[in-house]
Amino acid sequence: MTPLQILQTKFGYSGFRLEQEAIINAVLQKKDTFVLMPTGGGKSLCYQIPALLFDGLTIVISPLIALMKDQVDALRVNGIEAAYLNSTQSFQEQDYVLGKIRSKELKLLYLAPEKLLKPESSFFKTITSFDISLIAIDEAHCISHWGHDFRPEYLMLAQLKHALPSVPFIALTATADRLTRKDILDKLELKNPITYLSSFNRPNIRYIVEPKRNSFEKLLTFLDKRKEESGIIYCLSRASTERLADDLTSAGYQALAYHAGMDRETRARHQEMFLRDEARIIVATIAFGMGIDKSNVRYVVHMDLPKNIESYYQETGRAGRDGVDSEALLFFTIADLVKMKRFVEIENNQEQTEVYLKKLNQMGTYGDLYYCRRKYLLNYFDEEAPDYCGNCDVCLTRLETFDGTIIAQKALSAVTRLNERVGMIYVIDFLRGSKSEKIREEHKQLKTFGIGNDLSKEAWKGFIHDLVQQGYLIKTDGMYPVLNLTDKSEDVLKGNVTVMLTKSKEHLDVVADGVENYDTDLFQKLKEVRRDLANAENVPAYIVLSDATLIELATYLPHNKDEFRQISGFGDIKIEKYGKHFWDVIAAYCREHDLGSRIQLKSPKRQRNTKSETANDTQRQTLGMFKLGHAISHIAETRNLTMGTIETHLAFFVQQGELPIEQIIPSEKVILIEKALGTSTGPGITPVKQQLGDACSYGEIRLVIAHREFLKEHVHSNVSSD
Ligand code: ADP
Ligand code: ZN
Numbered sequence: 001m002t003p004l005q006i007l008q009t010k011f012g013y014s015g016f017r018l019e020q021e022a023i024i025n026a027v028l029q030k031k032d033t034f035v036l037m038p039t040g041g042g043k044s045l046c047y048q049i050p051a052l053l054f055d056g057l058t059i060v061i062s063p064l065i066a067l068m069k070d071q072v073d074a075l076r077v078n079g080i081e082a083a084y085l086n087s088t089q090s091f092q093e094q095d096y097v098l099g100k101i102r103s104k105e106l107k108l109l110y111l112a113p114e115k116l117l118k119p120e121s122s123f124f125k126t127i128t129s130f131d132i133s134l135i136a137i138d139e140a141h142c143i144s145h146w147g148h149d150f151r152p153e154y155l156m157l158a159q160l161k162h163a164l165p166s167v168p169f170i171a172l173t174a175t176a177d178r179l180t181r182k183d184i185l186d187k188l189e190l191k192n193p194i195t196y197l198s199s200f201n202r203p204n205i206r207y208i209v210e211p212k213r214n215s216f217e218k219l220l221t222f223l224d225k226r227k228e229e230s231g232i233i234y235c236l237s238r239a240s241t242e243r244l245a246d247d248l249t250s251a252g253y254q255a256l257a258y259h260a261g262m263d264r265e266t267r268a269r270h271q272e273m274f275l276r277d278e279a280r281i282i283v284a285t286i287a288f289g290m291g292i293d294k295s296n297v298r299y300v301v302h303m304d305l306p307k308n309i310e311s312y313y314q315e316t317g318r319a320g321r322d323g324v325d326s327e328a329l330l331f332f333t334i335a336d337l338v339k340m341k342r343f344v345e346i347e348n349n350q351e352q353t354e355v356y357l358k359k360l361n362q363m364g365t366y367g368d369l370y371y372c373r374r375k376y377l378l379n380y381f382d383e384e385a386p387d388y389c390g391n392c393d394v395c396l397t398r399l400e401t402f403d404g405t406i407i408a409q410k411a412l413s414a415v416t417r418l419n420e421r422v423g424m425i426y427v428i429d430f431l432r433g434s435k436s437e438k439i440r441e442e443h444k445q446l447k448t449f450g451i452g453n454d455l456s457k458e459a460w461k462g463f464i465h466d467l468v469q470q471g472y473l474i475k476t477d478g479m480y481p482v483l484n485l486t487d488k489s490e491d492v493l494k495g496n497v498t499v500m501l502t503k504s505k506e507h508l509d510v511v512a513d514g515v516e517n518y519d520t521d522l523f524q525k526l527k528e529v530r531r532d533l534a535n536a537e538n539v540p541a542y543i544v545l546s547d548a549t550l551i552e553l554a555t556y557l558p559h560n561k562d563e564f565r566q567i568s569g570f571g572d573i574k575i576e577k578y579g580k581h582f583w584d585v586i587a588a589y590c591r592e593h594d595l596g597s598r599i600q601l602k603s604p605k606r607q608r609n610t611k612s613e614t615a616n617d618t619q620r621q622t623l624g625m626f627k628l629g630h631a632i633s634h635i636a637e638t639r640n641l642t643m644g645t646i647e648t649h650l651a652f653f654v655q656q657g658e659l660p661i662e663q664i665i666p667s668e669k670v671i672l673i674e675k676a677l678g679t680s681t682g683p684g685i686t687p688v689k690q691q692l693g694d695a696c697s698y699g700e701i702r703l704v705i706a707h708r709e710f711l712k713e714h715v716h717s718n719v720s721s722d
Contacts, residue, residue: 001053003016003021003024003025003028003049003050003053004021006049006052006053007045007049008571009571009572010052010078010079010080010573011045011571012078012567012568012570012571012572012574013568013569014568017041017042018198018624018625018628019037019196019198020042020045020046022196023035023046023170023196024045024046024049024050026194027047027050027134027168027170028050028053028054030166030168031168031192031193031194032168032169032170032190032191032192032193032194033168033169033170033171033193033194033195033196034140034170034172034181034184034185034190034193034194034195034196035170035171035172035173035195035196035198036172036174036176036181036195036196036197037172037174037196037198038174038198038200038201038202038317039174039314039317039318039321040295040317040320040321040322040323041174041198043138043172043174044071046136046170046172047136047170047172048075048080050133051107051108051133051134052080052107054133054134055131055133056130056131056132056133057101057104057106057107057108057109057130057131057132058107058108058109058132058133058134058135058136059108059109059110059111059127059132059135059136060108060109060110060111060136060138061112061113061135061137061154061157062110062111062112062138062139063112063113063138063139063142063151063153063154064139065086065088065112066271067293068084068086068110068112069084070293070540070543071110071293073540073543074539074543075108077537077539077543077544077573077574077577078573079571079573080107080108081100081105081106081108082106082107082108082109082110083100083106083108083110084097084109084110084111084112085097085109085110085111085112085115086110086111086112086115087112087114087115097109098126102130104131111127113142113151113154113156113157114153116153116156116157116159116160117156118156118159119162119163124160124163128160128163128164132164132167133167134168134169134170135164135167135168135169135170136169136171137154137157137169137170137171137172137188138172139172139173140154140171140172140173140176140184140188141175141180142154143155143183143184144176144179144180144183144184144187145183155187157187157188158187158188158189161188162189169188169190171184171185171188171190171193174314174317175310175313175314177381178382181195198628199383199628199630200377200378200381200383201374201378201385201627201628201629202316202317202320203389203627203628204320204323204324204325204326205316205317205319205320205326205327205328205391206325206326206327206328206391206393207316207328207330207373207374207377207391207392207393208327208328208329208330208393209329209331209332209366209367209369209373210329210330210331210332211332211333212303212331212332212333212335212336213333215303215331216244218331219233219301219303219331220251222299222301222329223248223253223281226298226299227253227280228280228524228527229280229296229299230280230281230294230296230297231281231282231297231298231299231300231301231319232281232282232284232288232289232297232299232300232301232315232318233255233281233282233283233284233300233301233303234284234285234286234288234300234301234303234304234306235283235284235285235304236285236303236304236305236343237285238259238260238261238285240303240304241257241258241259241283241284241285242257242259242283244257244303245257245283248283253280254278254279254281255280255282255283256270256273256274256281256283257270257282257283257284258270258271258274258282258283258284258288259284259285259287259288260285260287270282271288274294275540275542276531276534276535276540276541277296277527277531277540277541286306286311286315289314289315289318294318294321294540294542295321295322295542295546295547295548296322296324296542296546296547297318297319297320297321297326298319298320298324298326298327298547299319299326299327299328299329300315300318300319300326300327300328300329301328301329301330302328302329302331303331304336304340305330305332305336305337305340305360305363305367306363307340307343307344307359307360307363308356308359308360308362308363309359309362309363309366309377309380312330312366313377313380313381316328322542322546322548324547324548324551330366330367332367332368334364334368336367337360337361337364340360341357344356344357344359362380369394370394370462370465370466370468370469371387372385372386372387372388372389372392372394372395373389373393373394374391374392374395375387375389378629383629384629384631385629386629386662386663387666388660388662388663389663390660390662390663402500402501403498403499403500403501404463404466404499404500404501405492405495405497405498405499407452407455407463407499407501408463408467408472408492408499408501409492409493409495410431410448410451410452411427411431411452411460411463411473412467412473412492412493413448413451413493414427414430414448414451414452415427415473415483415484415485415489416485416493417443417446417448418430418443420482420483420484420485421482422482422483423480423481423482423483424461424475424481424483426438427464428452428457428461428464430443430448430449431448431450431451431452431453431455431460432450432452432453432455432457432460433449433450433452433453462502463501464483466501466502467499467501470488470499471486471488472486472488472489472492472499473485473486474486518551518554518555519554519589520554521589522553522554522585522586522589523550523551525585525589526550526553526554526586527541527550529581529582530545530550533578533581544574544578545569545574545578546569548568549567549568549569549570552567552568552602553567553582553586555598555601556597556598556599556601556602557586557589557590557595557596557597557598557599558586558597558599559583559586559587559596559597559599561575561579563597563599564579564582564583566599566602618639618649619649619652619653621639622635622639622646622649622650623650623653623658623659625638625639626659626663632646632647632650632699643697643699644698644699646699647697647699647700647702647703648699648702650664651699651702651703651705651706652706654703654706654710655706655707655709655710656710661704664703665703665704669695669696670704670707672692672695672696673688673692673696673700673701674704674708676688676691676692676701677701677704677708679691685698685701685702688701
């Protein structure tokens with residue numbers, strides 16, 4: 001069997017995600033490999049599929065005992081022979097597993113690193129005497145001091161490498177900066193490792209920040225639209241998790257607290273109930289989540305500011321591992337930033353404290369951001385990203401701009417009058433003519449004092465941020481940043497330029513209701529079937545089938561085995577085991593509502609997005625890479641195609657309305673090209689290109705044309721439906 005066949009028959013997925021196939025091939029060629037892929041990216045298959053193709057045993061080193069059991073359960077459900085060994089098991093259990101290895105009944109063994117102890121230990125000798133085909137090191141950053149979770153036991157793994165010189169190693173992690181990455185390769189002593197660095201982008205997670213005022217009411221509004229969905233709510237303190245869980249329970253939600261101060265039993269019970277969907281919400285400190293592999297977490301809320309972007313990224317990454325649209329909501333106030341400073345201080349270690357303070361400030365910047373949040377996150381991890389992602393609160397509310405020249409002039413002249421010596425809040429108070437004593441008397445005498453009292457504080461904040469973004473003002477670095485003018489300021493003050501500003505946004509409106517094009521009633525019924533099956537097998541529900549799979553069932557209403565096979569997540573074993581149970585419910589539902597199968601709506605390649613059924617594979621692949629944040633030039637190079645071809649691929653999706661033009665070309669440029677198109681004299685795009693010169697490429701012009709096509713159709717259909 002080929003890797004693809006295994007993927008389809010054993011795991012029930014139609015195609016590999018980016019890089020998975022290349023990684024699997026490298027492993028099959030017995031090369032040492034290093035994989036950096038974000039949480040939910042699909043790391044496990046990178047060693048699970050080779051494990052099934054190799055003759056011998058694959059050992060997976062994993063530090064997280066909870067996760068281990070889960071992964072083994074998930075494999076067994078797919079009919080794959082796997083087991084684990086860790087220190088929580090009795091000797092009998094361990095012997096049983098070792099016996100299975102000896103009789104070659106196992107393909108995969110999950111192993112806790114502390115089991116290996118020393119090379120002299122008999123366990124180490126036993127293990128290394130087996131016929132081993134592959135060693136996979138999960139959470140490989142644990143081997144480095146530079147990582148955020150150093151575990152000394154991991155250092156032993158170099159000995160394992162020495163003992164098994166001809167066995168390929170694959171090291172995998174979801175979080176590692178450059179320093180940690182290098183350290184992993186060194187410490188493991190990998191041989192000419194092939195490195196795969198995937199994008200950190202999680203396109204299905206929508207990033208939202210809300211001002212932390214009336215946060216409980218806002219939270220209720222948010223949860224009210226998500227009653228049937230699972231979510232994690234993070235709080236800073238243990239006490240606040242318990243309080244919030246109580247408050248939510250009083251408000252009618254099934255919410256449980258989780259923190260390290262609770263007794264072990266309660267904690268384990270709460271976690272288990274959450275995993276099994278018996279409780280929808282877990283309100284936790286950051287102690288919760290390590291090793292939680294629940295794939296159907298639909299939202300992660302932060303009531304308080306996390307300490308750094310790494311933690312925030314990892315915690316929000318627990319949402320949407322199944323690829324279904326999910327949300328990350330942060331309640332933010334500057335006051336939290338100040339409060340948190342205490343928490344990142346390391347006593348008697350000024351140097352380390354500085355590092356942590358810087359990280360905290362970067363987290364604060366995220367909360368107060370006036371450009372795409374995804375771009376900020378990706379740039380933080382050294383990754384390029386387009387200006388517009390279309391799936392964060394900033395991008396979603398950035399739509400309306402207006403001529404804000406006068407507002408800009410007011411702000412800039414205030415900064416001038418105040419001699420570029422004060423911070424934003426002072427400037428705003430000054431503009432609004434605040435009576436506060438904080439404003440110096442001599443400033444109150446100035447002519448510009450109070451010229452901006454027609455706007456609210458919040459509105460001014462937005463506009464000043466906007467002006468900073470656009471380079472008309474600059475905010476200095478340091479503890480007390482002040483606003484300064486820039487080279488571009490003079491033109492504004494003299495009235496030589498028009499300044500476009502973004503209208504202040506309406507919060508929580510972007511927290512959309514979620515547009516379902518499947519039947520939610522049926523979905524709930526399918527969930528019940530799944531829960532019963534899961535309980536019967538004593539595994540969490542998402543191990544039976546993911547939410548994404550149930551959504552497909554509820555969307556396409558498959559009617560027979562062949563049709564079930566087309567549903568993502570249904571491998572042969574799962575069809576045999578569970579197919580009938582789901583079929584009964586779907587059939588009853590279809591009879592009741594007089595519905596037939598809709599499987600023909602599903603594009604043969606089983607892409608989730610069925611909007612453009614005619615998109616071919618190569619176009620899709622381009623789109624996939626582009627959405628992961630790769631530049632057109634990079635995609636062209638990687639795929640060995642010309643940039644023009646790549647642009648043509650993208651133009652297809654622009655015309656379908658699947659890809660906003662702003663994600664590809666900056667809006668100023670779009671406007672420029674549109675103008676040129678409007679005034680073009682001759683046919684074809686050559687005259688347009690001639691008019692624009694080197695400012696734009698042919699490809700960009702074609703993309704704008706595709707965008708216009710989309711608008712034409714879109715506007716037309718709006719009119720006709722009125
Ligand atoms: P990671 O270990 O990188 O966090 P997992 O290996 O747990 O991620 O995979 C995340 C989810 O994505 C799992 O539910 C997995 O079954 C699913 N998945 C992985 N690869 C594919 C694929 N090629 N097609 C569809 N789903 C996939
Ligand atoms: Zn965005």
